[in-house]
Amino acid sequence: MNAITATEIQMIDAQTVDLSPLQAVIFDWAGTLVDFGSLAPTQIFVEAFATFGIHITLEQARGPMGLSKWDHIHQLLQDPSIAAQWLSTFGKEPSSTDVDAIYARFMPMQIAKVGEFSAPIDGAIQVLQWLRANGLKVGSCSGYPREVLNQLLPQAAKAGIAPDHVIAGDELAAGGRPGPYMALANVLALGIGDVRACVKVDDTVPGIEEGLNAGMWTIGLSLSGNEVGYSKEEYAKASAAEVDARVSAAEAKLKKSGAHYVVRSIADLPPVLSDISGRMRRGEMPSA
Structure with a gap:
């Protein structure tokens, strides 16, 4: 090393x-x-999406890194494979309201975990x-x-x-x-x-x-x-x-x-x- x-x-x-x-x-x-x-934000994105029944990989989660977290989630939902999962699960295309919902789920998880990565x-x-x-x-x-x-x-x-x-x-x-x-x-x-x-x-x-x-x-x-x-x-x-x-x-x-x-x-x-x-x-x- x-x-x-x-x-x-x-x-x-x-x-x-x-x-x-x-x-x-x-x-x-x-x-x-x-x-x-x-590592802190990446894993939490995976876990937050999973609470909605949506599977994303660590590689996908890393893709928009550097953006604000709301924008990061919005960008992930533009990924064709993630958007297709959302459509299959919820019967509609993901919207800004859905970004808000994922963000609301993400925030307390990130707050609870970020100190472990300080x-x-x-x-x-x-x-x-x-x-x-x-x-x-x-x-x-x-x-x-x-x-x-x-x-x-x-x-x-x-x-x-x-x-x-x-x-x-x-x-x-x-x-x-x-x-x-x-x-x-x-x-x-x-x-x-x-x-x-x-x-x-x-x-x-x-x-x-x-x-x-x-x-x-x-x-x-x-x-x-x-x-x-x-x-x-x-x-x-x-x-x-x-x-x-x-x-x-x-x-x-x-x-x-x-x-x-x-x-x-x-x-x-x-x-x-x-x-x-x-x-x-x-x-x-x-x-x-």
């Missing part, structure tokens, strides 16, 4: 570099800061400390509704993950991903003077698109996130060839979405951020 080592963590802690003119890094939550493999991803605590030591602000946003984040945030904070600002997927009237609104809400709350001096870090395509639509640099995370989808136990048991194949597929998908960089996990961010800051000092901007 290629988890970050104690020596590597010490190296992150020890590094002090010039990250100007960068001002902030804005993180997703599940699969990015906490919950290696982004463990920081290896290196996350150290990278956040490193960012602050080097003068950057730390924002965050999530497809999770505020009710779910209210359960997750205190437990994550106890473990050492506490961004300067947090936006939930249901808090903005303008909507969520792939729109730029949550990322830009962080810019306003953190007092950032230039969106081009921000980096959005995410493990999903909608999250990368969010950052691009906001005019930010973007970094995709492959191994730790939704696209690979290993639990830590599965990752420990997987062969190197299997891991490489799944990571390569995730990298290709994230790069196709427009990510400026793709790395395996948050532990790999310091050299990438140093590279971005160097490019900015040479006059490069994310839109280029």
Whole structure:
């Protein structure tokens, strides 16, 4: 297993570099800061649909990850095989009212379970400390509704993950991903003077698109996130060839979405951020 080592963590802690003119890094939550493999939302989608007699696979559940949870459910119901099951079971095409019903079933299940998946991803605590030591602000946003984040945030904070600002997927009237609104809400709350001096870090395509639509640099995370989808136990048991194949597929998908960089996990961010800051000092901007 290629988890970050104690020596590597010490190296992150020890590094002090010039990250100007960068001002902030804005993180997703599940699969990015906490919950290696982004397991919390995925399994609950499967279980919530099952209460309606509808079978969906983990792979199907992962498909729209990164969207707000209502939008995620709506997107799942557009899947031809899921829509066909709904029609067979209920005698009608799924509607927005049905999305509301599944969402209402999903929410208490997610609230009850999310705390079990609040463990920081290896290196996350150290990278956040490193960012602050080097003068950057730390924002965050999530497809999770505020009710779910209210359960997750205190437990994550106890473990050492506490961004300067947090936006939930249901808090903005303008909507969520792939729109730029949550990322830009962080810019306003953190007092950032230039969106081009921000980096959005995410493990999903909608999250990368969010950052691009906001005019930010973007970094995709492959191994730790939704696209690979290993639990830590599965990752420990997987062969190197299997891991490489799944990571390569995730990298290709994230790069196709427009990510400026793709790395395996948050532990790999310091050299990438140093590279971005160097490019900015040479006059490069994310839109280029």
